Amino acid sequence: MKVTVERSELLRSLSHVHRVVERRNTIPILANVLIRADRAELAFKATDLDIEVIETIAAEVATPGVTTVPAHMFYEIVRKLPEGAQITLDATGDRAVMVIRAGRSKFTLQTLPESDFPDLAAGDMTHAFALPAADLKRLIDKTQFAISTEETRYYLNGIFLHVAGEGAGAMLRAVATDGHRLAQVEFPAPPGTDGMPGVIVPRKTVGEVHRLIEDPSGEVTIDLSATKIRFTLGGVVLTSKLIDGTFPDYGRVIPAGNDKLLEVEKHDFEQAVDRVSTVSSERGRAVKLSISGGKLVLSVTNPDSGSATEEIEVGYDADPLDIGFNSRYLLDIAAQIDGDTAVLKLADPGSPTLIQDKDAKGALYVLMPMRV
Template identity: 60%
Template sequence: MKATIERATLLKSLSHVQSVVERRNTIPILSNVLIEASADGAIKLMATDLDLQIVESVSAQVEQPGATTISAHTLFDIARKLPEGSQVSLHAAEGKMLIQAGRARFNLSTLPRDDFPVIAEGDLPTSFELPAETLKQIIDKTRFAISTEETRYYLNGIYFHVSDDGQPVLKAAATDGHRLARVTVPRPDGADGMPGIIVPRKCIGELRKLLDEVDGSVQISLSASKIRFGLGSAILTSKLIDGTFPDYSRVIPTANDKLLKIDPRSFEEGVDRVATIATEKTRAVKMTLDRDKITLSVTSPENGTAAEEVPGAFQGEGFDIGFNARYLLDILGQIDSDLVELHLADAAAPTLIREDDRSPALYVLMPMRV
């Protein structure tokens, strides 16, 4: 194989594919990126961890078609350090690859392409398009609630499913048992009859990075076990989590009759300030709700106490409720409007948080004892 490629093109593409590769691998070939040069002037770069696979095609001058695999992180580090604007020559033969750019020369070991594993997609019967902006919004407003607890593996991703709420919709939800985030968007053409699927956290992270460079729409094809995202020059394929996502609709409160309307920014800043003294064990922020006055306070056995009043519109009988400060800040960070609604019941019941009843995003937060 012999090809020449612009450093900027190579670097951008490698930055996408190398992040799929795990730093520590017991199987040497999984540390490598597959580089395939074809006669039509394209280089295909591919990386996998056996659950997630990315393929990206870039244009190059190909003198001699061929394919090999080389350490992904090493090649990425080399490309990063090569002079800007340089042309990078890649020449692979007899288990080695010679990389030249300017006066720099690297001779690296390679592994044969036949050893490189490829995820077999099989049949992907459901296929539809989603605007890149919509997909970004779905991910940004839900992924912070994905569980990191490996024992509850079925919560380690975002659950996508279709339903009919007066009109056909696509819903995406994530929960870790303490909080829930859900986004509802109009159902795209072709998504009818789609199975409920759980897209793993790592796939969501890689997808979100790639979406920043996509204009227009993303082509999504899926079965009950695999999903493929077409993102311009890149294709991301992932296995889905084999598990049953809990019926989260049961925890969304419908009868919370106490309504607090508050400016999300002053609320967020107030929570952040009083939480400064909270230690890990006492991360709860207490909210004392009075008529049109909210007092935020934290008591820390080691550090002392902190309190701040924030303005808010609250009608009804006052009471105290506590929340995990970090969980509350995560949710408030997703609110784009000038007003946020908190629908409360009592100090022990889950609280519903949303911008208003027309907002596509909705959050549920379990209270803490204070």
């Protein structure tokens, strides 16, 4: 294999594929990226056996061929080469090496045979549909923070993607929860989603897809079955296994009868929570909300360091209420509110609270209270 490629194109492509490769591998070939040169194209493939990313770019191919080299080292070499450099990749010799040349720089990397490289066979995909990249980005942005990191509850370690409703009213819905907070986002289901199985997209896959959305004005094609999902964004194809588990009946924790409405200016609320939580303990993080009339008093008491209170004006005309929340969770949800006003629908100090953006439909958040 001998090929010449422009440095910026090569770096951009490697930045997409090398992230999938784990830093520590017990199987040597999984530390490598597969490089295939054919006609006027250069294709890269990387995998961790759960996710596979393939990207194809244009290149001057003098000699077609295929090889594999250490992914992270290859990426670092290309990253450190000067901008505008023309890079030649040469693996035409008999020795198991690939030579990288750019100007006066020369690197020699050990290779492994491409026959050892695993293939994450996608199999037959039962459903296919397209989404505007901006919609997929919003769907991830608004739910990713609530994905559980607790490995024992593996079925919560991703976003539950499914269709809710039927016919013209069907919605493509994404839900994530860690048991303390829940995020749900939905928009009209695109053509091709009829009868689609509900799938749990793993946390790592969600993160990689989010990073790949570099142009929100583009389109993403999604193919899926009950066990795999494939995202196609321009010249990048990401295939992933799905989490084999049952997502809980999240509808049971979304409160329907919360009748105490609190309207608060999002920016003021966010700033106040952030300020008073400065004195909270790392373990507790509890902030107390005392609501009565048209005011909200936020307070934090930490026996080890002190206390803080702040009062802000709000819209509230129900009975007075004291309720506590984890301040970090409150800030995470507040960050998802795009409009100027957040609406908190409360019931009592022991029941979950529903939080929504007053100006935007399609997204809701549920937060469990804390004892304070």
